[in-house]
Amino acid sequence: ILNVEQSPQSLHVQEGDSTNFTCSFPSSNFYALHWYRWETAKSPEALFVMTLNGDEKKKGRISATLNTKEGYSYLYIKGSQPEDSATYLCAFPYNQGGKLIFGQGTELSVKP
């Protein structure tokens, strides 16, 4: 059974703080690692799809790194803003063909 683990489960930070959280996934048979942001009452939105070991991707103040050999990815948010409050999900393909297994998510709350 494939397991995708995210930590922490929840995080409360002040506006302006930088933060990061972790996604752990099986290191064998790696295809890709996805990150999504899910705001309350909205649809999950794709942030990054990462495929190469050592890859680093950036979107504004959010960036992600990938270590496929040890099976983890970090998501970083620099200078958190209240609008960053959301649940951040990572997902790992079950196999080739698009079937994603999701982690439980990290719920981020940024207070003004």
Next chain:
Amino acid sequence: ETGVTQTPRHLVMGMTNKKSLKCEQHLGHNAMYWYKQSAKKPLELMFVYSLEERVENNSVPSRFSPECPNSSHLFLHLHTLQPEDSALYLCASSQVTGTGDTYGYTFGSGTRLTVV
């Protein structure tokens, strides 16, 4: 609007009812998915239609029945559900290449289902 439209947004149904959830995408994607989210649990894959092949999670009860008449439309038919089936049902689509690689999913807004 994300490009994936789900209807209805909310549904309350009795255990003896038959209802259907609808999902529509006009992104040109070739794969569509049904996911279920119960409280405090990860998104759980129910069904996939990818490259015209249906794949299902063997743990999904037969009271859930998917239908994909074409690459743009996906239905989830519901019949004699149980209260524990109350959850958020999300539809998603993606583009899957011939080698099986996938780009990010585009999700719909979900249907909040309550079974009474």
